[in-house]
Every structure is written in structure tokens, then in C-alpha cells.
Amino acid sequence: DAEITQSPRHKITETGRQVTLACHQTWNHNNMFWYRQDLGHGLRLIHYSYGVQDTNKGEVSDGYSVSRSNTEDLPLTLESAASSQTSVYFCATRAAGSDTQYFGPGTRLTVL
Amino acid sequence: GENVEQHPSTLSVQEGDSAVIKCTYSDSASNYFPWYKQELGKRPQLIIDIRSNVGEKKDQRIAVTLNKTAKHFSLHITETQPEDSAVYFCAAPVQGGSEKLVFGKGTKLTVNP
Numbered sequence: 001d002a003e004i005t006q007s008p009r010h011k012i013t014e015t016g017r018q019v020t021l022a023c024h025q026t027w028n029h030n031n032m033f034w035y036r037q038d039l040g041h042g043l044r045l046i047h048y049s050y051g052v053q054d055t056n057k058g059e060v061s062d063g064y065s066v067s068r069s070n071t072e073d074l075p076l077t078l079e080s081a082a083s084s085q086t087s088v089y090f091c092a093t094r095a096a097g098s099d100t101q102y103f104g105p106g107t108r109l110t111v112l
Numbered sequence: 113g114e115n116v117e118q119h120p121s122t123l124s125v126q127e128g129d130s131a132v133i134k135c136t137y138s139d140s141a142s143n144y145f146p147w148y149k150q151e152l153g154k155r156p157q158l159i160i161d162i163r164s165n166v167g168e169k170k171d172q173r174i175a176v177t178l179n180k181t182a183k184h185f186s187l188h189i190t191e192t193q194p195e196d197s198a199v200y201f202c203a204a205p206v207q208g209g210s211e212k213l214v215f216g217k218g219t220k221l222t223v224n225p
Contacts, residue, residue, distance in 0.1 A: 031211050033212070035215075040217065042118075042201060042216055042217040042218050043156070043201065044215075045206075045214070048211075048212060050211070059214075090156070094211060099146070099161060099163075100158055100161070101146075101158070102158075103148075104155060105154075105155050
């Protein structure tokens with residue numbers, strides 16, 4: 001079945017380290033999004049992509065980067081992890097011409 | 113850009129009662145309003161959505177109403193059950209018909225047996 005997966009599901013890292021969170025989808029959706037979820041803030045958009053080689057900054061992009069070399073993957077990189085980036089990260093996809101965003105299972109990241 | 117306010121932040125009801133969650137938005141060009149349900153430790157999942165050319169949409173025990181003039185939309189759950197307990201999020205396009213969504217901060221609904 002087509003799906004969206006994220007890895008790792010849990011990650012503990014140290015301040016200053018580079019961390020990459022993976023998002024992979026088999027729906028062939030053009031649009032992909034990264035959100036972070038924190039208590040009291042809901043879901044906030046970090047970066048998004050409308051297709052291969054296209055990346056855009058969202059509401060809370062500082063300290064994060066993404067790349068889109070193929071349709072299936074949108075990895076999220078924390079260049080130098082900070083404790084403020086401790087959060088649950090969700091990837092989402094959306095087909096072109098459709099309204100619905102589908103979320104991945106999430107990655108819980110702890111930065112010590 | 114769009115600003116979405118969601119109320120209340122917590123809601124506790126008795127099983128069988130109705131629950132209503134309301135969201136307001138700021139961009140009059142917004143045309144799509146989804147509601148997501150997130151159970152503890154799970155991903156958000158779409159439960160119902162509405163487009164701006166419709167005033168109400170129902171799916172079994174859940175319904176969404178839209179008031180474009182007042183720029184607010186509401187989620188209605190009737191005959192609540194314990195399995196309805198979750199956090200509910202509303203959303204609206206960042207700008208007009210944008211593919212990007214801005215989310216409300218969520219409502220934690222507890223249904224007491």
C-alpha cells in the first residue's frame with residue numbers, strides 16, 4: 001500500500017550536532033511539508049516543497065534545511081541542533097490538485 | 113497571511129453529549145477548512161473538511177459549519193463517545209487558495225464515560 005514513513009521514530013542527540021530526519025512517501029505526491037509540534041503551539045510549518053528541486057521556507061525555518069532530489073523524499077536537516085528544537089516532527093504530503101494533507105507517523109527528537 | 117484562532121483549548125463532556133469547537137480565520141480569500149483529529153502519540157488524521165462554497169457538511173456524528181461573513185467555522189460532534197477523546201485541530205490556507213495550511217493550536221476533548 002502507498003504510504004508515508006518517517007525515520008527514525010525517536011532520536012536523542014546533543015547540542016551542536018547535525019541531525020537529519022527522513023521522510024519517504026510512495027504516493028507520488030508533488031507537495032511535501034515538514035511541521036513541528038509543540039505543546040501550546042499546535043503544528044507549525046518549517047519547510048515545504050512543491051516538486052523536485054523546489055524548496056521553500058515556512059513559518060519557523062531558522063536552523064533547518066531541506067532538499068528535494070526526487071519525488072519520494074524530503075529529508076529535514078538540523079544544521080546544529082539546539083535544545084529549542086526538541087519537538088515532535090511531522091512530515092506531510094499532498095497531491096497536486098487535491099486539498100488533503102496526509103501526515104506521517106512523526107519523529108520525536110530530543111536535544112540534550 | 114492567515115491567522116487561525118481556535119477555542120476552547122480544552123473541553124470536557126459527558127458521554128452522549130455534544131461538543132462544539134470553533135475557529136476563526138482572518139483571510140477572507142481562504143477557501144478550504146479541514147479538521148484533524150490526533151489521538152495520543154499518533155499522527156493527525158483528517159476527519160472532515162469544507163470548502164467555502166458550502167455552508168455545512170456532515171459525516172455521521174460529525175459536522176462542520178462555515179460562516180464566511182463572520183469568518184468562522186465550527187466542528188460539531190454529536191452523541192460523543194470515549195473514543196472521541198483526542199486533540200482536534202482546525203486549519204486554513206496560509207493565503208487564499210494556497211496549498212500551505214496554518215493550524216489552530218488545538219482543542220483537547222475529553223469524553224467522560
